[in-house]
Amino acid sequence: MEFTVQVDSTLYDISELVTKVSYTDKLNDGCSKLEFSYINDNLVITNGSTVRFKYNDSEIFNGHVFKVSRDDKKEISVTAYDQLRYCKAKDVIVVDGDTTTTLVKRMCHYFNLRTGTLTDTGYVLDTNVHDDKTWLDMIYAAISDTLLNKGSKYALRDEFGAITLRNLEDLRLNLILGDESLCYGYDYEKSIDDEFYNQIKIYLKGETSRDSQFVSAKDETSIEKYGMLQYFEASDENSNASKAKKKADILLKLYNREVETLSLECLGDTRIRAGTSFYAYISDIGLNKSLFVKQVTHKFLPNHTMSLEVSI
Known part of the structure; x- marks a missing residue:
């Protein structure tokens, strides 16, 4: 195990001092988190310090300290997050001719974050203005839209100090668990109690009620077996029937399963x-x-x- 921390301009190796280490990572749900404890009266790790952790030569975590606490037994507990923690900031973000990839590049440029592999998603998002939303929420919405319209799922994550955007197809391991x-x-x-739908209904609002229409997709066999469980959404003015039908079919494929x-x-x-x-x-x-x-x-x-x- 290799565990280093940089406090101000001084680098310390605390591999022999650490008593607990836990690393948590979630898919498209914020930054990864490293929690650890150590005992040493002479070294006080401060917020903002850089932490790097390797295990058996594998690069696990590279981020910054956000919480430090200690108890009466002189054990110091530290919580550190990766670069994506900074992207929780809210802003007004205009999406115009962007893909998820270009939005990630814009985000990293704005926050001065180092980047790694940024896979080109190839799907141009609808023009939109995200008001009072975090950068992360906006990127996750773009990933979701790309999935619904292209059928490909992507992961935004920090890989040892480099922000990456990966197609999940490229993250397969030659590993069996069970x-x-x-x-x-x-x-x-x-x-079938949550996020199960066998009928998709999309409402396309026109300029008049006569111009408005419904687009749907459904699975009769599933409806007969489980009863009708409907997903509904109202589409924006830029949508058309062909595009909405394609989206309905993709949603049915995604949600029509236990x-x-x-x-x-x-x-x-x-x-x-x-x-x-x-x-x-x-x-x-x-x-x-x-x-x-x-x-x-x-x-x-x-x-x-x-x-x-x-x-x-």
Whole structure:
């Protein structure tokens, strides 16, 4: 384990002083977080200090300290976040001829953040003005729009001090988790109670009521089995019937399936981050396919383990 912290202009190696380390990463839901504790009266880590953490030569975290606390046992607890923490700032953001990729570039330029791989999404977003929203919320909305219109999902994340935009297809691992393979516990649920829809209805508002129309997509077999569960949205004035029908079909494909949630307790693998995918095999629930990670928490001391929430 290699653990360094830079306080002001001085670099300290605290690898032997750290008593707890936990790293949490969520898919398109804010910055990653590193929490650690150490005992040393002579070294006081301050907010704004730079923290870098490697484990078995794998680059885990590179960010800055935002919280420092201590107790009567002289144990100092520290919380650090990656660069995306700065992008929680609200602003008025105009989207005009942009893709998700160009918006990420604009965001990083505005906050003076270092960038890494920024995959070209290739989808031009609708012209819009985002008022009183954070940069992160605006980027996540762009990722969602790109998914609905292109069918490709992307992950915005910080990779050891470099902001990246990755297609989830490029984050597949040659790894199996499940029966007799690193996994030692799981919780599984299947539901139609939330985010399950078998009829999609989009309202296109025209200049007059006569010009307005509905566009829909539905699965009769699913409706017969579960009852009609409808998703509805009103479209903006720039939408047309053809575009709305395409969106309705994509939404039906995304939402017309039982929502399965699965959490896993496993031995640690440093390659696992939010957005990465692996192959899962759990015979008890008939699971035998590729999954991607929605959230992961790694704990490194005394042994490396990880808790995963995955999308099925």
